[in-house]
Amino acid sequence: MPTAEQLRIQSYEMWETIAPSWERRQAFVEENAGPVRRWMLDELAPRPGDTILELAAGAGHTGFEATRLLGADGRLITTDFAPAMLEAARRRGRELGIENVEYRVIDAERMELGADSVDGVLCRYGYMLMPDPAAALSETRRVLRAGGRLVMAVFGPPDRNPFFAIIAMALVQRGHMPPPAPDGPGLFSMASEERTTRLLEGAGFTAVRTEMVPAPRFPFRDVEEYMSLIGDTAGPIAVALRRVPGDEREQIMAQLEAAFAPFATDGGYELPGLTLAAVAS
Ligand SMILES: C[S@@+](CC[C@H](N)C(=O)[O-])C[C@H]1O[C@@H](n2cnc3c(N)ncnc32)[C@H](O)[C@@H]1O
8 A cells, every 4th residue: 555645746746747738728628618617716715805725726817706806906826736736826827917816835734834725715625635635724724814614615426427437447546556455546536525524524514515517528429539538538547548558559449439429419429517516614
């Protein structure tokens, strides 16, 4: 069993590797995760003058949208532990002409930020990937001012997220990915409402509400396009996939084609998704 520190280093290296393709696929990610982004911003309800922290921000969209409501006196702190991801966010922020934003490399499990220093925190699809989400949530509680709100999202159960689950299962069965450790970091590690609520309460949040948001939905033309999308964005799955030899890749694609049949549409396929979202203070 790798230690938490080994898992952290593996994850860091993986996101540094994925960053260029993740950046290329930003429009796809944002379009499909749009309902989650909107849910999070509605629940955060930032006010002019607030300081909002986004953790594990990737290319930064969720926080960027909040800046519109922060006014000239408000501020967004966009953070990620992978410098290459943060650079992608910086480029996107510049393109969007966003000015009231500061970019910082921050590991959410050990934040170099003062206590009671922010009014709200956003974290979409981040905590589930951290070896010690309890530490990250305690850190989040520490930096939030009294009355401040955390709004977060993680993937719901695998059977409701076939876009990731079907291929992950195939890769585990074929020995290209280790089976997920119970409570270990992974795409579905916080899918249970009970576990996520327990982690939030354990970190000192007293008012916790969760909701299942039916998103993201993933449309694609064919298995070829699916492999390219997943290979560009799906963190641990993408990295495992890069190591699969060509002939086995063909076998996996045939397996996927059969598994995707129930999701066929007129022009290709559309796979549903379910996100567990939570607001806590
Ligand atoms: C699935 S991506 C999500 C990116 C973005 N939040 C979104 O929803 O589009 C996960 C991100 O978490 C970051 N990450 C993983 N572990 C982290 C940690 N301990 N501290 C900060 N960022 C982390 C990765 O670098 C990556 O950018």
